[in-house]
Amino acid sequence: MSGQSLLVPGEISPHRSVPGAIRRPEYVGKPAPTPYTGPEVQDSDTVERMRIAGRIAAQAMEEAAKHIAPGVTTDELDRVAHEFMCDHGAYPSTLGYRGFPKSLCSSVNEVICHGIPDSTVLNDGDIVNLDVTAYINGVHGDNNATYLCGDVDEESRLLVERTRESLDRAIKAVKPGRQINIIGRVIESYAKRFGYGVVRDFTGHGINSSFHSGLIVPHYDSPHATTVIQPGMTFTIEPMLTLGTHEYDMWDDGWTVVTKDRKRTAQFEHTLVVTETGAEILTLP
Secondary structure, X not given: OOOOOOOOOOOOOOOOOOOOOOOOOOOOOOOOOOOOOOOOEOOHHHHHHHHHHHHHHHHHHHHHHOOOOOOOEHHHHHHHHHHHHHHOOOEEOOOOHHHOOOOOEEEEOOEEEOOOOOOOEOOOOOEEEEEEEEEEOOEEXXXXXXXXXXXXXXXXXXXXXXXXXXXXXXXXXXXXXXXXXXXXXXXXXXXXXXXXXXXXXXXXXXXOOOOOOOOEEOOOOOOOOOOEOOOOEEEEEOOEEEOOOOOEEEOOOOOOEEEOOOOOEEEOEEEEEEOOOXXXXXXXX
């Protein structure tokens, strides 16, 4: 693996403004969101609105990813995604969620998830995850992907490729009538082939009018994940695989999660709706 130095927190720029005409999620300006009490199965109107939100989120992520290169800051990637979402009438869901200060999460190298965009400069050989969620028409669409920055070593490149494959396999395993733990079983069994760790304490989640509905989607084979998958359910799958341990530390910012052994980690995510025969990806550009 690359012998690059470990990350340290950078300087966070001021909050980016969102045009007043764009509808805010109810949690903006509050310490926490109102708990979701609605159903996990959504009606066709909600799903259609989620397709729109998901498409904008996917396009914003793609646009930001075009700017990934050595010398670019993670704050610049945040700016690109923020402006794209606002230009398309969407609110960046992470901005103000439980106090998160930015419009996407940028998680570089050993950062598992929830990295805050700042003055950190990307280096040749880095891997960087962008996690983008858009809120529009009262619903959210959430996706992320890990990208290569410049000339990346083979071990890291394979980790990224195989993490993407673990998500693809998990999506194919989604069928009505199965328990939700089939998702983690498929991911964990695939990751074990390569000796990867599977992060356990950060999971996929239900999503709809709520950013996180309360439904938990583990990425390991949890005996407690017995919820039966039903048509119309909407949730994310977002496996986080590591080159070493799945255990983690958290920075003092209360958000940035890094592998305890500081080895690299990758993640991919889609928002899905369960169909009569499988799953439809809602976060496609």
